[in-house]
Amino acid sequence: MPELPEVVTVVKLLEPDLINKTIKKFEIYYAKLLWRNEIEDFKKRVENQKILKIFNQGKYIIFELENDVLISHLRMEGRWNFEPQNTLSYKESWLECQFILDDGFVLRYYDSRKFGTLEIVSKESFFNGSALAHLGPSILDPNLTAKQLFEKFQKIKRPIKSVLLEQNIISGIGNIYDNEILFATKINPLTPANEITLKTVSKLLTNAIEILKTSISVGGTTIHSFTPKQGVSGGYQDFLKVHGREKKECYLCQTPIAKIKVNGRGTYYCPKCQK
Structure with a gap:
């Protein structure tokens, strides 16, 4: 996790x-x-x-x-x-x-x-980079630009939900924040990566940075059994908009949050906000 x-x-x-x-x-x-x-x-x-x-x-x-x-x-x-x-x-x-x-x-x-x-x-x-040569740039790398990310996406037809989890493309995003970033950017998780415009990629990158930095500031997310240290819990679970909220109302439009599987990963999204 x-x-x-x-x-x-x-x-x-x-x-x-x-x-x-x-x-x-x-x-x-x-x-x-x-x-x-x-x-x-x-x-x-x-x-x-x-x-x-x-x-x-x-x-x-x-x-x-x-x-x-x-x-x-x-x-x-x-x-x-x-x-x-x-x-x-x-x-x-x-x-x-x-x-x-x-x-x-x-x-x-x-x-x-x-x-x-x-x-x-x-x-x-x-x-010299060889030990972790398979890793893509960190999503929080200050040198990463929306244009660079857009150019990577243009070569990929797989669903954006899966692409954001591929650490060789962009590193640091896991399933929880993947769901949250796509909701914040109003992107359907099944959208092919190469169909996303540069303007939307720019919004995605901005939202990803904001969400991850906020989560870091409150010690990450504590759900299920993971904690960063014995007796220490994170606080970002209180900020989650879609992850883990299947059938609960969307905070923006009151549509029930849906859960599907995308390449085997549990995927939460709002069918109305993320058409």
Whole structure:
């Protein structure tokens, strides 16, 4: 479930506790968490490195170390938590790995669904762009223009609902904000991407930035079971206009919100506002 606002929130919560801490020991309990790394190599490389910086790239969390970079994707239910060694914030069966730090605390990764991934890459491969070469520009990239997005859409006949979720085209948008952005822009989710005008793409980009920045300001969206940290909930669920509101009245026209599946994804929209 975590999308860009939730990932940004996780980064903000971790930063004060982790910057300039040294990883003294790495332990793993679920081998499939590591993506493209052998356990012993990962352990050898990560131990005794200092955490210099934490940031996000799209929906990925990036831990910059002295010599390498850790790339984490939370997928559906992944959670990072900084905590005392003798305290488990979530179920032990969810615990997949932990980094014991030089201050005696521990950074743990929990995942009830077991879909998350973690990878260590060299700084060179990360900063030259090869490690995440498949990612498109972030929807919040200040250098992204409506014209650039329009030109991408012109080559695609698939429904705009699906296109906004394709991280190689534009990164950071997930299903919740996809629904909200399309509603705000009054675009039917089944509209082929190449039929959207430059003027409408400009509105879409403006709405996407506003919605995502607002969500970040209130700590993201907390629905179902995901929270950015134990005991910390987001507030954007109170701002949702269509997502999760099937059969409830549209706030603008009182038409019941509809739910359909588009390429297997639950899609909420107003049949009248989004003709």
